[in-house]
Amino acid sequence: MSEEMNQVEVRNFEVGDTVRGIVTKVEEKQVIVEVSESKLDGIIPISELSSLHIEKASDVVAEGDALDLQVLKVEEEALILSKRKVDAEKAWDQLVEKFDKGEIFEAEIKDVVKGGLVVDLGVRGFVPASLVESHFVEDFSDYKGRTLTFKIVELDKEKNRIILSHRAVLEEEKGKQKKQLLSSLKAGQVLEGTVQRITDFGAFVDIGGIDGLVHISQLSYQHVEKPSDVVEEGQKVQVKVLSVDQDNERISLSIKETLPGPWTNIAEKAPKGAVLDGQIKRIVSYGAFVEVFPGVEGLVHISQISHKHIGSPHEVLSDGEKIKVKVLDVNEADQRLSLSIKELEENVTEEIAYELPEESKGFQLGDMIGDQLKNLKK
Structure with a gap:
């Protein structure tokens, strides 16, 4: 031409x-x-x-x-x-539609720059560092070339400004998973979880994208002073679902109820006739309750406290006192344990009662001789 x-x-x-x-x-x-x-x-x-x-x-x-x-x-x-x-004009029409619909889409990371990531959408899209993940990322160098899902969180054609967020996608997915999990949970379910956070009143356990609370009273059958004495962050635990509040998204969990109960196999641990160490937990008018294993209390009836007659258990026992007891009877089904203190004590009363007849016989013989002498004088 x-x-x-x-x-x-x-x-x-x-x-x-x-x-x-x-x-x-x-x-x-x-x-x-x-x-x-x-x-x-x-x-x-x-x-x-x-x-x-x-x-x-x-x-x-x-x-x-x-x-x-x-x-x-x-x-x-x-x-x-x-x-x-031309690419930008086509892209803007598509991007406005995506933004209006809140659409999630995939895009490749083209570059890593100071403060975030750059994505080519036909126009330049920027992902601030704080909007990349839901957790802190120190080094983004290995993100170049990766394909991630995004939502547009800010769009301004006049300023040629497009802000993207991968974090928003993650949080949206987490929200959906949370609702699905909440609706599927039922009281009585036993699940595996991970201890996420420990507070003064219990521990929060992640059971697959949602946290439930194990109250301090549900950590162990034993008395717990501090939750950190029983569990630690990151620990894998078995938990039982106690209740689910769908409206407030609250889940109550128990570790205690997944553990063998303190009364399990009690007949083997405390057979009839066994002598056990215990601590007095409560004193009542009819006896004293003694803890012989964590969570296992047995009753020492007032009649089994002493060989001597006592009007009240408080006369010889005190709260918190450590004593030895003998098992009189054990009933695992009813969780009842009958104990005795007096069976481990020497029956001083009986010994004295046994000696007295000999002495009394001596006195009776003297009395008899005296009576006979009086009769002879007559």
Whole structure:
């Protein structure tokens, strides 16, 4: 085509026109295309290939690619074209729709920059560091090239500003999982969980994306002073679901109820006739309750406290006192344990009662002799 004809063809185009071009040559800093239906050459500077900074034109296009382009400038024999502007116009329409619908979509991380990540959406999208994950990330260097899911959280076409969030997607998914899990939980279920947080009043346990509270009273059958004495953060535990409050998203859990009860196999641990160490927990009018194992209390009836007659257990026993007891009877089904203190004590009363008849016989003999002498004198 002659130079004069080229100039005529060029005059048929105006700045802003959209044209179709086939890539005929890829140079380092620009791309040559043949504009369809005109046989005109068009030039795409490297800066007009992408919304992102690129080092080589070959990173974006290859010979033979068909591209939609916008005319930036009309020169004497060629058109200066932009792929970036056409991509951006198409992208903005799609992005506005995605933003309005709150749509979740995938995109590749093209670059890691100070303060966050860069994504190519036809226009430049930015992901601030705080919106990448739901946890703190110190180094983002291995994120380049990865594909993540995103939601658009801020969109301003005039300022060419698009803010994306992967964290919002994670939190939305977590919220859905939480609701599904809440609706599936039933009282009585036994699950595995991980201790997440320990407080003065109990421990919060993660049971698969949602935390439930194990109150301090549900940590152990034994008395617990501090939850940290029984569990630690990160510990895997078995928990039983006590109740589920769907409206307030609260779950009550128990570790204690997954453990063997303190009365389990009590007949083996405290057989009839066994002598055990115990501690007095409560004193009542009819006896004393003695703890012989954590969570296991037996009754020493007032009649089994002493060989001597006592009016009240308080006369010989005190709260918290450590004593030895003998098992009189054990009933695991009814969780009852009958104990005795007096059976381990020497029966001083009986010994005295046994000696007295000998002494009394002596006195009776003297009395008899005295009586006989009185009769003889008469």
